[in-house]
Amino acid sequence: MQTKPATIHTTTLTRTSIATLAAGAIIALWLASAPVQAQQGHDAHHGHGAPAAAKDADAAQFAPSEGEVKRLDKAGKRVTIAHGPLENLGMPPMTMAFEVEDAAVVDALKVGDRIRFIAGKEGRRYTARDVEVVQ
Template identity: 50%
Template sequence: MKALLAALAILAATPAFAADKHAGHNHAAPAAAALVDGTVKKVDKPAGKLTLSHGPLPNGMPAMTMAFGVKNPAWLDQLKAGDKIRFGMEDTGGVLTVTRIERP
């Protein structure tokens, strides 16, 4: 039992498991901060999705064409097939979601 408690104490003290002691600070994960070049292939307003042809993603996914959710549905009104963008994305509950869009 002592060994179990000691192991739990060590895990709780490691940064991966410890509570964020810097609450309130904006510490974006490196993958979330990276922007990727992409081309809009399809805008699907009813589904709230954006299909993009993109380069390699920060999460290790290779270049391909795929659909993403969008953080801000208003972006779907501002984009059209053929638009060149740079975008940031995050995995939100198992769904890759565009969280930032810039025009080059």
């Protein structure tokens, strides 16, 4: 009698087993990130430790811009400024009118002054605040 050689059975991965492995990997990654997410949630809840991107966005929102006074409108409380890029508003250099909160700001300026200010946008209005003359 002749015997057959032993056969080796190989296991093939089925779609079900691949899906199970993938699901396990996703769950493992999610569990590994849970402590980080918990800390971020804790920090946000208490108002400190904001993520770096949020801090950068806040800093950019109040980044000062520079320009030159081109026109003053005391009655309208507007200052026309030839400004460089307004990083916080994503605007290129141009000349445009900005509203100021107080007419005293207009009184303190003269055409040709180099100024530093914080540009803002409220609805359709562009505003300038913290205006200061620079040398």
